[in-house]
Amino acid sequence: MSNETLPATAPKQNRLKVAIDYGPIIAFGATFFLVPVLGIAPRSEALIWASGVLAVTSVIAVILGLLLEKRIAWMPLIAAVLGIPFAILTVVFKDPVFVKLKMTIVNVLIGGGLLIALGFGKNPFKSLLGSSLQLKDAAWPRLTVYYALFYLLMGVANEFIWRTQSDEVWVSWKMGSLIGGPILLTIALIPFLMKNMIPPETETPQDS
Structure with a gap:
């Protein structure tokens, strides 16, 4: 019976993980766009409401991750730790x-932190993913650099967009970059990962 239930439970666990990781940013965008439509607040205050919702839902997501999945949901945790002070300032x-x-x-902070760690001879991605992603030793520093440059580029792009575009464009950018950005980066890195993947050891038959 356990073999029959595993295929059904795996997609459910994946949906739960996605809901916990991305629920706060979805709630942020939904609040921004729905608050003026529902007449809760004018468009000029929608971003203030959305930032408060993001902070609260991030805390809830971290708690649910601990209770339901027995893990620390890093995305909501970072959003909560850094988001709450900024949400308070915004309100x-x-x-x-x-x-x-x-x-x-x-x-x-993420991009700079990765480069600083690399400068001290540390491989944070290997520490986090080394048990599940088998890469050659020389590939880990390059992977760290790729991710560091990605986050630094996102920081520069964010500065340009919020200073030159409307709130609607910026919120759409924020949601798209947080949800789709890492996915697109992972897809772009597939050739690099495949090239540097350590093949599993082949088992040789035992002589009887």
């Missing part, structure tokens, strides 16, 4: 510039 001063700056700061 107190009624200025959405704080929540826009947060995305730049987070991206720069």
